[in-house]
Structures are given as C-alpha cells and as structure tokens.
Amino acid sequence: MTNSNDPYSPSTWSEDTMGLCPSCLRQVPARIFADAGQIRIARSCPVHGDAGALIASDAAEYLRLRQYVPDRSGAKCCCGPGDSCGGGPPVCALLVEITQACNLRCPTCFADAHGHEYMSVDEVGRRLHAFFAKQPTLDVLMLSGGEPTIHPQFAEILALALAYPVQRILINTNGLRLVQSDTLLSTLAAHKQRVELSLSFSSFRADVHERFYGRDLRAGKELAVQRARETGLFVTLVPVIERGVNDDEIGDLYRFALSQENVNGLTFQPVMTAGRYEHDYDPNSRMTLTDIVTALEDQSNGALVRSDFVGLPCSHPDCCALTYGFLDAARTSIAPLPRYLDVARYMELFSDRMSFAGLIGGALRRIWSDMTHLRAAQTLRDLGSLYDVAGIRDVLPLIGRPREFGARVLRIVIKPFMDAYTYDRRRIEQCCTKIVDEDGRAISLCEYNVFRRGGAAALPKRGTIPLTVVSSEGDVVKGLDGRGAK
Numbered sequence: 001m002t003n004s005n006d007p008y009s010p011s012t013w014s015e016d017t018m019g020l021c022p023s024c025l026r027q028v029p030a031r032i033f034a035d036a037g038q039i040r041i042a043r044s045c046p047v048h049g050d051a052g053a054l055i056a057s058d059a060a061e062y063l064r065l066r067q068y069v070p071d072r073s074g075a076k077c078c079c080g081p082g083d084s085c086g087g088g089p090p091v092c093a094l095l096v097e098i099t100q101a102c103n104l105r106c107p108t109c110f111a112d113a114h115g116h117e118y119m120s121v122d123e124v125g126r127r128l129h130a131f132f133a134k135q136p137t138l139d140v141l142m143l144s145g146g147e148p149t150i151h152p153q154f155a156e157i158l159a160l161a162l163a164y165p166v167q168r169i170l171i172n173t174n175g176l177r178l179v180q181s182d183t184l185l186s187t188l189a190a191h192k193q194r195v196e197l198s199l200s201f202s203s204f205r206a207d208v209h210e211r212f213y214g215r216d217l218r219a220g221k222e223l224a225v226q227r228a229r230e231t232g233l234f235v236t237l238v239p240v241i242e243r244g245v246n247d248d249e250i251g252d253l254y255r256f257a258l259s260q261e262n263v264n265g266l267t268f269q270p271v272m273t274a275g276r277y278e279h280d281y282d283p284n285s286r287m288t289l290t291d292i293v294t295a296l297e298d299q300s301n302g303a304l305v306r307s308d309f310v311g312l313p314c315s316h317p318d319c320c321a322l323t324y325g326f327l328d329a330a331r332t333s334i335a336p337l338p339r340y341l342d343v344a345r346y347m348e349l350f351s352d353r354m355s356f357a358g359l360i361g362g363a364l365r366r367i368w369s370d371m372t373h374l375r376a377a378q379t380l381r382d383l384g385s386l387y388d389v390a391g392i393r394d395v396l397p398l399i400g401r402p403r404e405f406g407a408r409v410l411r412i413v414i415k416p417f418m419d420a421y422t423y424d425r426r427r428i429e430q431c432c433t434k435i436v437d438e439d440g441r442a443i444s445l446c447e448y449n450v451f452r453r454g455g456a457a458a459l460p461k462r463g464t465i466p467l468t469v470v471s472s473e474g475d476v477v478k479g480l481d482g483r484g485a486k
C-alpha cells in the first residue's frame with residue numbers, strides 16, 4: 001500500500017509485506033519503506049524483537065525500476081492484468097542440484113555445498129518428469145550443485161536433460177573441471193547449440209578469491225573462459241559483489257566481459273547470507289541492486305548509465321534489473337537498447353497484439369523476461385527487430401546468423417537473491433526462478449535457500465527431504481534425511 005499521491009515518491013513510499021525474523025525464521029508482518037534516500041525493511045518478532053535491513057541504497061532508482069513491472073496485485077500471473085500465463089507464475093528458470101559435492105569449499109556458497117554424494121540419473125529423471133507433468137515447456141534448465149561437472153554420470157544427466165522440452169541448459173560451474181578435462185569440454189561442446197556455461201567469476205584480485213573461493217583461482221577462471229571459447233561455448237560470468245570487498249571491480253568485470261567474444265552475459269549477484277557465508281555480514285550496509293547499477297555507471301566511463309537498466313517484467317520488481325547491449329564488431333563499445341527505444345512505453349502496449357507498437361512491446365517483454373539465456377532463435381529474432389526499430393542498422397546483416405549475432409550482444413543482469421534479512425513474501429509469490437524438489441515441485445530458489453540450507457539452523461524441523469544419492473561408483477547408497485540436503 002502506498003501512502004502518497006505520487007505512488008513512486010522516494011520520500012514517502014512504503015509497502016506492507018510479510019518478512020522473517022532473522023533469528024528464528026518466524027514469518028512476521030514487515031514494512032518496506034523509503035527512509036533518507038534509501039529503501040529499508042523493518043519487522044518485529046514477538047520473541048526476538050525488532051530487526052531491519054537495507055533493501056536499496058538509492059530510493060529514487062529503486063522506484064524507477066519498479067515502473068517497468070506490471071501491477072499484479074490480485075493477479076497471480078506473471079503477465080499481470082490483461083494477459084494470461086495459465087493461472088500462476090510459470091517457471092522461467094529451473095535448477096536441479098545434481099550433487100552436494102564440490103571440488104571447492106568456498107567460504108561464500110549459497111548452496112552450502114558439502115559432502116560426497118551424487119543424485120542418481122533415475123532420480124534426476126523422476127524429478128524432471130514430475131515437473132514437466134505440471135509445466136509442458138521450460139526456457140532454462142540449470143544443472144547445478146555443488147559442482148555439477150564432477151558428477152560421475154554428468155554426461156548421462158546432460159543427455160537426459162536435453163531430451164526434455166527445454167530451450168537452453170545452463171551449467172552452473174566454478175570452471176575447474178573445464179580446465180582439467182578435455183572429455184568434459186567435448187561433452188559440452190557437442191551440445192553447444194543448447195548448452196551454455198554460467199561461470200562464477202568475481203574478481204581479478206587474489207585476496208578476493210581467497211575470501212570468496214578459499215583460494216586464488218584467477219588463472220584458472222580466465223583459462224576456463226578461454227577453453228570454452230576454443231570449443232565454441234558461450235559463457236555468462238557470474239560475479240558475487242560485496243561492499244568494500246570487490247565493488248570497485250565492477251567496471252573491470254564489465255570490461256573483461258566485453259573483451260571476451262564468447263561471453264554473452266554478465267550476472268551480478270550482491271552477496272547474501274543464505275547457505276554458507278563465513279564472514280561478518282551487516283544487513284544494514286549490504287550491497288544492493290541499486291549499488292551495482294550506480295557502480296556500473298561510475299566505473300564504466302559513461303558506457304552505461306542507470307537508465308539503461310530496466311526491471312524484469314516476469315518476476316517481482318525487486319528481483320532483477322537488466323539491459324541488453326549491442327556491441328560493435330571489435331566489442332569495444334556498447335549500445336544499450338533502452339537508450340534507443342522507449343522500453344517502458346512499448347512494454348505497456350504488449351497485450352495489444354494487433355498494432356505495431358503492441359508487437360514491439362510483446363518482443364520487448366519476451367526478451368526482458370529472458371534473463372538467463374540469449375541465443376534462442378526467438379530471442380535473437382526479437383532482439384534483431386528491436387534494434388532495427390531503434391535505428392541500429394548494423395544489426396541487419398547479422399539477423400539469421402545466430403552465433404555471430406549472439407557474439408555481438410551482451411546482457412547485463414543484476415540479480416539480488418534474498419536471505420532471512422531481506423526476505424519479502426511477495427517476491428516469493430511472484431518468483432520465476434525455482435528449484436525442483438524431491439516431489440517434482442518447483443520451489444522459489446530464495447525460499448529454498450533460506451529455509452532448507454545449512455544456514456537455516458534456527459529453523460524448527462520441517463520433516464524430511466529424501467534425496468536419493470549414489471556413490472562415485474554409481475551405486476545407490478542411501479536416502480538423505482535433513483533440511484540441508486541439496
């Protein structure tokens with residue numbers, strides 16, 4: 001509920017929701033509100049008292065980004081009033097965590113990876129089968145972990161996943177096996193039309209690597225990008241950003257992404273405490289989405305500005321901001337689409353499928369809802385049309401040449417996952433990024449991270465989560481029992 005005549009006034013805006021007590025994870029009424037130029041959340045637990053957290057450092061920017069997302073109050077549909085997606089928010093991106101094991105033990109790991117257990121191929125199939133019985137198609141399937149590429153049956157699982165009606169499969173990886181294994185690279189490259197890598201890549205400094213990954217992986221990360229390029233695999237770099245640790249490297253990360261012809265995405269994630277986080281964390285000075293937008297403007301020498309970023313229409317407005325940039329042939333300059341096309345105006349017209357503006361709006365909404373993959377044929381067709389409408393004629397010769405076109409587009413995403421401090425029930429209800437559980441149910445990834453990872457130690461027992469696991473030899477050894485299963 002807003003309390004001003006101007007619904008986006010950065011001085012008076014507020015909204016009521018349900019939050020969590022960070023001590024006991026009890027669900028309690030919460031208020032998100034503008035305060036001295038920032039956006040904060042406050043709630044009170046009957047047992048543990050008041051708690052607050054920073055949601056956005058820049059209230060005006062936070063509220064600007066909200067204006068791109070339709071009001072869905074009362075409509076449990078990702079498209080908002082005027083369109084229909086079948087009675088509930090469909091899943092855009094689905095994670096399957098095929099192992100708890102990892103070849104690293106990062107001090108900052110939202111998956112809380114540990115142990116030596118691997119999901120059986122049959123169990124992966126059972127979960128996917130249950131999911132696809134409820135939703136017929138999926139944009140993006142993420143094979144995740146732990147480190148999915150160390151699974152002894154990774155190739156079989158990938159083949160199984162490719163048999164489902166999934167546009168694109170992302171492998172969430174730390175990159176170590178990409179450097180070590182030619183076999184793995186060949187397996188991935190054989191499916192490069194539908195398979196891409198999502199590579200953790202947070203810094204160019206040794207001390208930051210030690211803090212995030214537990215050791216200096218600088219050479220290995222860059223080699224992983226290079227080896228992916230040599231086999232024709234596209235990569236999205238995923239930097240975790242922490243205030244005072246690597247927020248001064250945001251511009252360098254952007255320039256590195258620009259310099260690598262097989263990097264077509266850059267997804268910044270502000271650090272959060274769900275899962276495993278072994279450092280001090282101050283919820284009142286945490287890194288936020290608007291901090292990263294501001295840093296991109298400050299550190300990109302004017303190549304990017306705040307207004308280049310637009311909220312993601314298919315999830316809650318606080319869940320994501322992104323932009324698409326068309327690159328020159330040398331990948332040294334970027335033309336962010338919102339600078340050439342009035343994204344907000346066209347998006348409002350998306351449900352008018354008869355008019356030209358409505359068609360443009362529909363294409364815009366499709367690509368702006370497509371935050372995890374880029375090279376699907378429809379996405380590229382939409383992008384080509386939009387750049388053409390925007391007057392960027394260099395794009396025309398590339399339409400119909402997906403790999404060359406894909407190499408000229410960089411998608412920059414800011415994705416702030418929630419922890420117990422920032423949990424907002426409305427975001428869970430509108431979530432489109434989910435993880436499949438043992439019953440084939442798709443659960444919000446934030447919900448899963450907060451309630452079912454190791455960091456949720458204070459949570460009362462919620463029953464068992466059976467996870468069939470296999471040994472590294474492939475034998476089924478046991479069913480896991482416990483909240484921390486992944």
Ligand code: SF4
Pocket residue numbers: 102103104105106108109110111112113145146147173174200213
């Ligand atoms: S962050 Fe990734 S690489 Fe690091 S321990 Fe967790 S799963 Fe492994």
Ligand code: SF4
Pocket residue numbers: 315316319415416417418427428430431432433434444445446447
């Ligand atoms: S996973 Fe979290 S941040 Fe992403 S869409 Fe769902 S609720 Fe929002």
